[in-house]
Amino acid sequence: MSHTQTPARAVAPRDAAPGRPAATARRRGSGRETLAGYLFLTPWCIGILLLTLGPMLVSLYLSFTSYNLFDSPKWVGLRNFQDMFADERWWKSVRVTSVFVLVATPIKLAVALGVALLLVRPRKGQAFYRSAFYAPSLIGASVSVGIVWRALFSQDAVVDQAGRLFGLHTDGWIGDPDWSMPTLVALSVWQFGAPMVIFLAGLKQVPRELYEAAEVDGASAWRRFRSITLPMISPVLFFNLLLEIIHSFQVFTSALVIAGPGGGQAGGPGGSLLVYTWYLYDQGFQQLRMGYASAMAWMLLLGIALVTAVLFRTQKLWVHYEEEGTGVR
């Protein structure tokens, strides 16, 4: 039939009332396409069921049990959660992780925004700088970089010697419970390249006329930044903030590697690097309390969900989306 040679979708809006044979032919054709689409989706569906959703549901079940990996799980109801709130080390891991998130995220985003502002205007070697700053975020969370970082911050190494020049703390950073967290924060901030690239994209979209108009009105650079740049990139800022916070809550490899070899002692020097995920790993795989660890995992999910919800609620106050279009607030 000649009129099925054109794709069914293109035909539909224009031919409002075609003959019946055309309509059924169109439905049959789109039915086959849908089927093909679903078939192509099946590998991904299997993956998400077996590797993500399935384990998540099992983990939810395990969080209400006592499970030591070898005997079958025993139902204990809410006891894992009760134990959690009474567990001092759990509170410590929450504190350590919260400190990390609250300190590393603002610094990282500030540095990312600052460097993005420097790179937004075309200059020589711009592509090189972009790539150079972006590279750390590709490899930063890896074990090898963690090992290098630990070496850099140990006694008499580069950072220690440089610190001596500025009268900063000496005697190594990684063995000291007061200075091991700054080491971890520094590693996180060093990976500012990814949010920076996103900021760059956001900054490039700010219309030049706004800046020109502000200059004509005599606005200073800071005023222009505060009243034009920040509001105009606030969606991008919100996106970066959200993603960075969610990501920081899950820090694991960096903390583990910076704290050094010879595991079995979760938490690094004096427990100062006991991030939440590390304590979870320790409880689940070293102490063989997998039920408790599963409960911890769901608690982390709830915590991050809470933070995310709060962020979304407050975005009305400071995030300005173009579609609302009433100008700079």
Add this chain to the structure above:
Amino acid sequence: MNVRRSVRALRTVGAAVVALGLLAVGCGGGSGGSADGKVTIRYSWWGAADRAELIKKTITLFEKKHPNITVKTDFQEYGDFWTKFNTQAAGGNAPDVFQNSVAFLRKYGEKNLLLDLNSQVKAGNLSLEDFRAGLEKAGDIDGKLLGVPVGGNTFALVYNPAEFKKVGVTPRLGWTWDEYNTAVKKISEAKDGLYGASDNGGVMYLYDLYLRQHGKAFFTADKTLGFTEDDLKQWWGDHLAANKAGDLVPAKKSEQVKPKSSVSADLSASEFTWDNFLVRYGAETKTALALAPIPTTDGKKTGQYISSLMLSGSARTKHPKEVAQFIDFMTHDPGVGKIMGYNRGVLPTNAQFDAYTPTGVDAQVAAYEKEVAAAGVIEPITPHPAGADVCEASLLRIYGEIAQGTTSVDKGVSTFFSEAKTALGS
């Protein structure tokens, strides 16, 4: 027409892709396949690089003598080893044969993860003859043979003889804690950057010796702790005071040199550890180290016992016969003895012990064990109940926090007791 054909073609391709994908998923890696009589077994151990080198040589020897068996190896540092083992065992994928020690026999035995080697002994694949000093009984837990020793060791003081000579103290059998502590203090005061001793306040085995000198022990036969909170408060209090006074290596410094120990990083002049560690430390530093007897409280008792590193099999192994042959080879073959030396402790069987003439550090270890045996200070081992390993790790970790100043002695003691109670009670 074209649309229908292209859609059908797409569907066919799509179905083929899905089918291929499922096929790939289904063909997982097999383990230890025994096609054409060849068997592959997996062997894991903990230790440093020097031990790995030696073990690899022994495996080459084993594979030569047993050409139908291939051995795949894997090793970690001590702390990480058990985490990996736990994960593998939970997935039903534990290594066929692996290194073990007394502290873990009950823990994994009760979970039915360890192969009872008695059946293999009866089948003639593993011999318990010719073991020295009753070591063949070391792996006997309630009638099951859960481990076979590959070396015997006992606790010792690794020390720097030159530094001790400078302050005029010579370690000898029956010397006291006062003499030792005086020497430590003098060494710390004499030199900047060198401390008299490493801070071993968190080492369960040392505290066990100290308790045994006072008629107690770390664990009792009833699977409880054999000491009180006040005992621990005193032990930790004394160590913390010595640490603050500058006699012991500060925690901040010992953290940075990991995985080396303080003594092999030339930070301290003495450290309490297993005597066979002298072999490892000797490889890690150029300073000449030696073994000294454990200081005593009453001039006689050191509280020492013979412990051992062992080889155990996985209860779920598909090749128990080959595992038994492997263990038999590793414990009896003189060639293995000559390669390993005393890296894992004094060689457990006479065949190996006689075949190997110790030189250098190994000779020191041999001499030390001979001296200790002749002095008659060896006593039966403290029983290690299930949960002993958790207590060991907790003691180390909590004392580490005390030494770092992030918690107090009193708080640390109560935390330790509650963690130990949970571990031993479960």
